Amino acid sequence: MRHTVTVEAYRGTGAYGPVYDPPATARALVAETVKQVRSPTGTVTVSTAQVYAGPGLDCPPGSRVTLPSGRTTRALTVADHTAPGLPAPESTEVYLE
Template sequence: MPEVLLRHRITVEPYAGESAYGPQYRHAIPNVPAMIDETARMVRAPDGRQVTASATIVAGPLLDCPPGSRITLPDGRTTTAITTAHHTAPGLPVPACTEVTCE
């Protein structure tokens, strides 16, 4: 995805797993270029539940944001990644990107 189209900046704290104290996150990645769509839509979570996503984020193809990651949006709202999809088309003249749906 051309960075010129990624006008928003987000902070991503990649999910590292659960501990006795709750979810654990790796070091925050600040100022990640992204495009945000805050349209609500139904998505299926990794455990099979249908949930409402409040935002969809499109970022570069190398974004490290597994489901469960904590994301801070440009308006300061903190949300959690529900699903992450890497879109690629090797050999075709289309941009690669990562799409993240958030609670």
């Protein structure tokens, strides 16, 4: 994991707008490439960056993520990859706006 990202986990909407947890850093691998993804609402959208981090990264869709380049973006989809009992690495994959 060559990069460090800052994640402000989305917790919902409050009286004054979106509510986020305090910023937390995580080691990750960042790929700033354009890919088509399906959002949680079912619409097809474009992801301009992907983050691959260790298992258990707390980054639900809607979270703010600051990339090593300094750009702040929002999480579109999150996938946890596990392989219980198998000798395979576990990870969390986050597609960003």
